[in-house]
Amino acid sequence: MVFSQERVDAFRDLLSTSSRIMVIGHRSPDGDAIGSSMAITHFLRSLGKEVSVWMPDAFPDFLSWIPGASDIRIYEGSGKEANRIMADSDLILCMDFNRSDRTGPMSQVLMNTETPKVVIDHHLYPADEFVVTFSETQASSTCELVYRLIEAMGEKERVGMDIAHCVYSGLVTDTGSFKYNVHPHTHRIAGELVDLGLNSAEVQSALFDTQSEQRLRLLGYALSEKMRYFPAHNASYITLSKEELKRFNYKKGDTEGLVNYGLSIAGVKFTALASEKDGVVKISFRSKGDLDVNVIANEYFGGGGHKNAAGARSEEGLLRVIEIIEGIIKGLPTA
Amino acid sequence: MVFSQERVDAFRDLLSTSSRIMVIGHRSPDGDAIGSSMAITHFLRSLGKEVSVWMPDAFPDFLSWIPGASDIRIYEGSGKEANRIMADSDLILCMDFNRSDRTGPMSQVLMNTETPKVVIDHHLYPADEFVVTFSETQASSTCELVYRLIEAMGEKERVGMDIAHCVYSGLVTDTGSFKYNVHPHTHRIAGELVDLGLNSAEVQSALFDTQSEQRLRLLGYALSEKMRYFPAHNASYITLSKEELKRFNYKKGDTEGLVNYGLSIAGVKFTALASEKDGVVKISFRSKGDLDVNVIANEYFGGGGHKNAAGARSEEGLLRVIEIIEGIIKGLPTA
Numbered sequence: 001m002v003f004s005q006e007r008v009d010a011f012r013d014l015l016s017t018s019s020r021i022m023v024i025g026h027r028s029p030d031g032d033a034i035g036s037s038m039a040i041t042h043f044l045r046s047l048g049k050e051v052s053v054w055m056p057d058a059f060p061d062f063l064s065w066i067p068g069a070s071d072i073r074i075y076e077g078s079g080k081e082a083n084r085i086m087a088d089s090d091l092i093l094c095m096d097f098n099r100s101d102r103t104g105p106m107s108q109v110l111m112n113t114e115t116p117k118v119v120i121d122h123h124l125y126p127a128d129e130f131v132v133t134f135s136e137t138q139a140s141s142t143c144e145l146v147y148r149l150i151e152a153m154g155e156k157e158r159v160g161m162d163i164a165h166c167v168y169s170g171l172v173t174d175t176g177s178f179k180y181n182v183h184p185h186t187h188r189i190a191g192e193l194v195d196l197g198l199n200s201a202e203v204q205s206a207l208f209d210t211q212s213e214q215r216l217r218l219l220g221y222a223l224s225e226k227m228r229y230f231p232a233h234n235a236s237y238i239t240l241s242k243e244e245l246k247r248f249n250y251k252k253g254d255t256e257g258l259v260n261y262g263l264s265i266a267g268v269k270f271t272a273l274a275s276e277k278d279g280v281v282k283i284s285f286r287s288k289g290d291l292d293v294n295v296i297a298n299e300y301f302g303g304g305g306h307k308n309a310a311g312a313r314s315e316e317g318l319l320r321v322i323e324i325i326e327g328i329i330k331g332l333p334t335a
Numbered sequence: 336m337v338f339s340q341e342r343v344d345a346f347r348d349l350l351s352t353s354s355r356i357m358v359i360g361h362r363s364p365d366g367d368a369i370g371s372s373m374a375i376t377h378f379l380r381s382l383g384k385e386v387s388v389w390m391p392d393a394f395p396d397f398l399s400w401i402p403g404a405s406d407i408r409i410y411e412g413s414g415k416e417a418n419r420i421m422a423d424s425d426l427i428l429c430m431d432f433n434r435s436d437r438t439g440p441m442s443q444v445l446m447n448t449e450t451p452k453v454v455i456d457h458h459l460y461p462a463d464e465f466v467v468t469f470s471e472t473q474a475s476s477t478c479e480l481v482y483r484l485i486e487a488m489g490e491k492e493r494v495g496m497d498i499a500h501c502v503y504s505g506l507v508t509d510t511g512s513f514k515y516n517v518h519p520h521t522h523r524i525a526g527e528l529v530d531l532g533l534n535s536a537e538v539q540s541a542l543f544d545t546q547s548e549q550r551l552r553l554l555g556y557a558l559s560e561k562m563r564y565f566p567a568h569n570a571s572y573i574t575l576s577k578e579e580l581k582r583f584n585y586k587k588g589d590t591e592g593l594v595n596y597g598l599s600i601a602g603v604k605f606t607a608l609a610s611e612k613d614g615v616v617k618i619s620f621r622s623k624g625d626l627d628v629n630v631i632a633n634e635y636f637g638g639g640g641h642k643n644a645a646g647a648r649s650e651e652g653l654l655r656v657i658e659i660i661e662g663i664i665k666g667l668p669t670a
Contacts, residue, residue, distance in 0.1 A: 062601075177512040178525070182535045187526030195519040204514045205623065210601045213564050220558025227555075229548050266397075266545045288540065 002136040002145065003152035010132050011118060012153060018090035020050045022115070026097035027104035029059040031173030031207065033096040036120065036142035038068045039166035040093055043150055046158045052085050056104040060253060062210035066169055067162040075106050083109050094119040096142040096170075098135060099127035120145050140186040143170025147189050164193040168203055177204065218248035222258060235270040235329040236262040241318055242276040259284040270332055274321050281314045281321045291332075300324055337471040337480065338487035345467050346453060347488060353425035355385045357450070361432035362439035364394040366508030366542065368431040371455065371477035373403045374501035375428055378485055381493045387420050391439040395588060397545035401504055402497040410441050418444050429454040431477040431505075433470060434462035455480050475521040478505025482524050499528040503538055512539065553583035557593060570605040570664040571597040576653055577611040594619040605667055609656050616649045616656045626667075635659055 015021075023041050025033035033055070041051045053068075056075045063069060075082050086092065086109065097103065098121040100111040110117075111129070119130040122139040139145050147167050150156060159167075171190055175182050178190070194200060222238050229236045238258065248254070255275055262271030269288045274281050283301060285293035286309055293310040297303035301324075303312020314321050350356075358376050360368035368390070376386045388403075391410045398404060410417050421427065421444065432438065433456040435446040445452075446464070454465040457474040474480050482502045485491060494502075506525055510517050513525070529535060557573050564571045573593065583589070590610055597606030604623045609616050618636060620628035621644055628645040632638035636659075638647020649656050 172513075177514065178507075178535060179512065179539045180536050182529055184526045184530040187522040187529060190513070191519045191522030191526065194517055194522060200513060200517040201515050209599045209603075209623075211599045213566075213600055216558050216562070216596065216600060220555045220560070220562075223551050223555025224559055225555070227551070231548075261551065264544045264546045265548055265551060268544075288544075 002134055002139075003148060007132055007134065008149070008152045011134075011149075014091055014116065014118065014132065015044075015047065015049070018049065020052075020089045021091045021093060022086055022089040023051055023053045023093045023095060024103065024106065024110070025053075025055045025095050026102045027056040029055045029057075029063075030096075031063060032141045032143055032170035034059055034063045034066055034069060034072070035166045035168075035170035035173070036146050037072070037093075037095045038066055039143060039146045039163050039170075040095060040120070041068060041071070042160075042162045042166065043146070043155070043158055052089070054082055054085075054106075056106045062207060063169070065206050067165050075103075079105065079109075082106070086110070086113055086115060089115050091115065092117045094121070094130065095146075096121055096123075098123050098125065100129060120149065138181075138183060140181045140183060141170040141174035143167040143174070144185055144189060146170075148185065159196070161197060164196050164198045165203060168193050168198055168200070169207060172200075172204060173207060212251070212254070214249045215251075215254045218245075218250070218254055219258060219261075221248065223261060227262060229265065229268075230329050231267070232334050233270075233329050233332045234267050235332055236265060236268050237272040237274065237322075237325050237329070238262055239273075239318060239322055240275040245275065245277070259286050262286070263288065270329065272325050272328075274318060274325065276318050279315075281316070281318050283312045283314065283321060283325075285310045285312070296328060300328060337469055337474075338483060342467055342469065343484070343487045346469075346484075349426055349451065349453065349467065350379075350382065350384070353384065355387075355424045356426045356428060357421055357424040358386055358388045358428045358430060359438065359441065359445070360388075360390045360430050361437045362391040364390045364392075364398075365431075366398060367476045367478055367505035369394055369398045369401055369404060369407070370501045370503075370505035370508070371481050372407070372428075372430045373401055374478060374481045374498050374505075375430060375455070376403060376406070377495075377497045377501065378481070378490070378493055387424070389417055389420075389441075391441045397542060398504070400541050402500050410438075414440065414444075417441070421445070421448055421450060424450050426450065427452045429456070429465065430481075431456055431458075433458050433460065435464060455484065473516075473518060475516045475518060476505040476509035478502040478509070479521055479524060481505075483520065494531070496532060499531050499533045500538060503528050503533055503535070504542060507535075507539060508542060547586070547589070549584045550586075550589045553580075553585070553589055554593060554596075556583065558596060562597060564600065564603075565664050566602070567669050568605075568664050568667045569602050570667055571600060571603050572607040572609065572657075572660050572664070573597055574608075574653060574657055575610040580610065580612070594621050597621070598623065605664065607660050607663075609653065609660065611653050614650075616651070616653050618647045618649065618656065618660075620645045620647070631663060635663060 023037050025037045041053050044051045053072045092115050101107045116131040118132040120134045126135045227238045259273035263286045269291050271286050273284045285297050287293045292307045294305050297310035297312045301312030301314050358372050360372045376388050379386045388407045427450050436442045451466040453467045455469045461470045562573045594608035598621045604626050606621050608619045620632050622628045627642045629640050632645035632647045636647030636649050640646050
């Protein structure tokens with residue numbers, strides 16, 4: 001049980017002797033990293049702690065409205081100051097990652113620090129470098145775990161609108177709006193946050209209605225011009241060359257989620273998105289049911305992931321990647 | 336209180352003297368109409384009732400997987416049989432609509448029947464034609480009300496996976512995946528259904544990953560070629576001529592949801608979709624915050640709706656409609 005009395009007591013003891021606390025999220029921070037880091041920060045500040053929040057690198061603009069996000073410091077470019085704060089801190093909270101090497105430029109110093117570290121996370125295979133480990137891989141999000149930790153500590157009355165917005169942001173972004181990895185706790189917590197007064201339409205709009213014009217145009221172009229569909233094999237794929245990405249003024253993150261459109265055609269069980277970025281071809285695979293794209297990504301490109309969502313990269317060029325993907329599709333069972 | 340003891344008792348009394356029950360949804364049935372009709376049907380059948388389920392006209396294919404949906408009869412083309420069943424029924428349940436004239440071809444016979452009618456619904460302004468009215472306009476969906484009615488009757492143990500799938504389908508389609516009209520009950524119920532064993536990823540996939548290739552191509556074309564964006568006025572609009580719709584083999588429902596893309600650009604507060612259908616131009620408006628498209632739709636086109644979502648139709652032709660929309664946009668406050 002993730003929130004056993006023993007673990008919660010150990011955490012409470014650590015807090016009681018810690019006045020300066022450093023909160024850290026993972027590299028390329030997402031909604032759950034920012035949401036969970038700020039949720040625990042608001043909670044700790046309500047207990048009178050002095051909290052410093054750091055991310056290894058920048059987070060996307062669409063998360064900047066999260067309450068307190070303007071307090072977040074970025075390690076890249078301010079490493080010296082961060083290292084000093086880390087050394088002076090009484091405690092480090094590692095949020096939404098479970099081993100130091102997930103923090104990019106902070107990895108070495110975080111690995112070797114003498115300041116005790118606590119982890120709150122839901123990813124597989126936590127490392128053995130923490131004095132207290134709150135890890136539950138079935139949880140929808142680290143935000144869900146932060147909320148449940150606050151409950152387990154008997155401090156739920158400290159959850160106000162700031163914490164509510166932070167927690168909800170992680171719940172909704174890590175589940176694709178309550179689609180994936182949803183467990184009874186996930187909805188219970190969302191309901192309690194709505195009960196507190198959170199407006200889910202406003203928050204989802206703040207999180208998702210933040211596209212650039214060019215990103216929408218790229219989506220449109222990809223669907224109308226670049227998607228290939230193989231009805232007999234229940235498959236589809238999209239490719240984007242570096243010239244095409246450039247034409248739409250591609251920015252990091254602009255193709256995120258695009259691969260899922262290929263799976264939204266009725267009957268499609270396999271799809272892929274191949275795009276030329278940073279001199280290589282990045283490939284995302286998605287599947288439905290028993291079709292295992294983890295195996296496919298590994299066999300053809302040395303990649304991997306999960307059964308229904310995997311990724312790979314190739315240095316063989318886009319044309320060769322297309323040949324391989326079409327070969328994979330031709331080998332799929334016909335309808 | 337929608338489920339007052341008095342109302343629930345009245346409903347229970349009606350059920351106790353009814354053995355043949357007719358369940359009816361509204362014209363152009365959606366996920367909530369089908370979900371709530373089948374949820375109450377499964378419940379009534381578990382009580383030993385003989386239930387006949389009817390919709391005024393056909394429902395979309397993507398709802399055909401809903402448990403029991405193959406039992407649903409369509410009034411169009413079978414009116415005589417339906418009228419006979421209605422006359423022979425002891426009770427009629429009106430699901431997800433609140434006045435007989437929302438049932439198209441059934442309206443007259445439903446209005447004039449001597450069989451007592453009960454309504455379960457969440458729309459504004461219920462008519463005064465029902466012997467028991469379960470109406471709560473704040474509810475996310477009629478499915479939510481069906482679940483709460485079963486609870487209020489003390490019969491929750493009858494909620495199995497069939498009812499769970501029906502109820503969840505209405506919750507998720509009527510809220511845009513837990514975005515709009517979400518109340519604490521909505522998440523509580525979703526959590527209880529997940530607790531029962533419902534797989535939200537599978538159900539959402541069954542509901543939403545059902546596009547035709549042509550519909551996706553039309554979406555792509557609309558976004559890449561037909562969307563106009565006015566950053567200074569925080570506005571956008573999309574138009575589709577009848578020739579364009581024909582080119583993509585347009586089927587009813589193919590442009591549903593398209594208008595929302597125009598609102599997903601960061602900062603956009605006003606958007607419209609104008610499409611030539613059935614010899615007129617149909618216009619959908621969406622807005623954010625205080626900008627009232629109900630007023631705009633009414634002032635310029637005699638249409639209406641709600642503050643942030645309204646509709647209208649025009650017989651003045653697409654080019655004139657575009658002129659008017661651009662005029663509206665030019666009159667919006669600049670950023």
